[in-house]
Amino acid sequence: MSQLTTIVLAILLASGACWGQNQQTAPAPTNVPDAEYPRLNPDRSATFRIQADEAQKVQLLMDLGQATYEMAKAPDGMWEVTTKPLLPGFHYYLISSDGFVSTDPGSRAFFAARKEVSGIEVPAPESDFFAAKDVPHGSLRIEWYFSKTTGDWRRIYVYTPPGYEQGTKRYPVLYLQHGWGEDETGWSRQGHENFILDNLIAAGKAQPMIIVNENGMTGIHFAPPPPPRPGTTAPSGAATHRTLASSLLEERYTLFDNVIAQDLVPFIDTHFRTIPDREHRALAGLSMGGGQAVRIGLHHQDLFAYLGAFSPAFFLNDTSRDYDGAFADAAKLNQRLRLLWIGVGSDDFLLDPVKQAHEKLQQAGIKHVWVESPGAHVWTVWRKYLADFAPRLFQ
């Protein structure tokens, strides 16, 4: 081999051999250590493999049943399927084996739909904003506190920004809530709130702040919508919307409102170096948590000056009467709220009601930030919403 050929080959190898890289598959980043499957393919499809030796029918329920794939027995006896190309970002999924619906042993479990489910992350260049980078990292804390409202010890997650430990500075607080069926782990495990804030703070784009995640399923004990059965189609957007809306009506919602206003905010202000006034508190959430943020925020304007509603369960018909008339006096509310942020994906089943709420607010002259972005009712969208929302806080 000539020296030139050697050098060219070395350069090709050192450059990562792009032509080869595109044809490689790799275990998903959400796999448990050393699990080879599920694997991501270059076209962003994913291949799943499941052991179920005596099963008659094995299915992959992507996005909790929004897309069902029949798995087939491979020559080695494992059940296998390759999906169509998946949207970049995070997808919940489950495996159904002869009607036993459970997690994929190859993947990490995440809490959703009121149980542990599997999840798969499909990385993309746009995932960079929530990556763990070589920047100062905040801490994520698991804390327990006693709630007089519910009479039990409650677990919360608290992000403290880089530098919190070293100084005596006081910080503003964002209370940030998950969606229906999820819990206080959602915003860190699925949402990567800590890395999103680490990166925004390092770039000088967001104020250093504390983030608090509570469990918003408090007082919600109604029956969940039945899971899609194998072979049937997922519930339509309209049906899901009706279920969600009636669920929220059934929620004993003063319970969670009191947990936030009477128990949680005082605990945080006592145990963390906060700036304990409304101008330094925000409340936001996604889906059900977005509805809670609007409701609790409007009822407790003494506590919160910034509100965020991500793909929210937020229904507004009459701005003069709904939410106990909180929208009736636009001038007063506009003066009082420093930010009302509302966003929803153009493929979200909640698009219509949220857009209607936005239009009613516009007609009533209620100032708000309105974002309609690509995407459905998924964490991929909510991570981006946090990255848009957080820089607008406490400025």
Add this chain to the structure above:
Amino acid sequence: MSQLTTIVLAILLASGACWGQNQQTAPAPTNVPDAEYPRLNPDRSATFRIQADEAQKVQLLMDLGQATYEMAKAPDGMWEVTTKPLLPGFHYYLISSDGFVSTDPGSRAFFAARKEVSGIEVPAPESDFFAAKDVPHGSLRIEWYFSKTTGDWRRIYVYTPPGYEQGTKRYPVLYLQHGWGEDETGWSRQGHENFILDNLIAAGKAQPMIIVNENGMTGIHFAPPPPPRPGTTAPSGAATHRTLASSLLEERYTLFDNVIAQDLVPFIDTHFRTIPDREHRALAGLSMGGGQAVRIGLHHQDLFAYLGAFSPAFFLNDTSRDYDGAFADAAKLNQRLRLLWIGVGSDDFLLDPVKQAHEKLQQAGIKHVWVESPGAHVWTVWRKYLADFAPRLFQ
């Protein structure tokens, strides 16, 4: 009804009607919210129910297959089984449906056997020492740090004791490791290390200390022992022992040793208010983590003065040569180590080798605390060991 009868009835009801209470069943405390099953019965048996409409054979694999129960179809189509009375404490389990082995949707998931598995807690009066009580609570923190040894960002769990936030005091540190196939979440989620320490500190029985949990599966990429197949018996103690021993021999163990000694200890001493000397550092672990604690501790006596080995993978044949001769000079080691704590359950499959190691240490005149207690190779035992070990530290 006479007034007296009414009063008697009221007293009976108010007293909790003890005779009735003993006959009641209740959802396990490890269930996901609102899941009615698995249920604990008054005799400490548990009843499991699983939906698997088209399955031919459904089994409950208790303690990861140590005991297999055949489930039967109930009149309502659910698969059901009631176990024999279970030992109080924590049990891993899985469901096998036609050979698909996965989690029970009714239970929380825990990381073990290198994947997410279900767990059930069987409470007993002796569980009180790890309960969340009305005492000052420390914080449990999830931190990320960059390891030069492995070249990646690593997640650790760090317990800081009550009062850590409020003062400027510096604290000693216990590095505490999980077992094979588990991860850095084990000691908080299965072990309740935080509540154990909260309670010990509140009772004045243990010094306030920081606890750090790393992922000891670092560099361990050998194939795990095959899971017990339905219908076969679990591997014998001797076979399991051989598998574990050969696994540890295959471990590229200097990798984890370097993570601890070169990356983790410096990170903790930089980012937490520690007392950064060997007299204020302990290293302990369970099973594989106990073997790691002995090995790393003996190799790094400059870093650690207290060692704990809970049901450890600790094999000792020749005290004059094993562990690079660390046991060869008893007087020197006795002077150097402030504590060497070794404990194992009388039903543990590791009883024989650990007992042999204890006897060899005795013969060689190596001072150590030796505990042989009731119980098997389970978290129920390790929680108690932490409660025995922690009060002996940093006194």
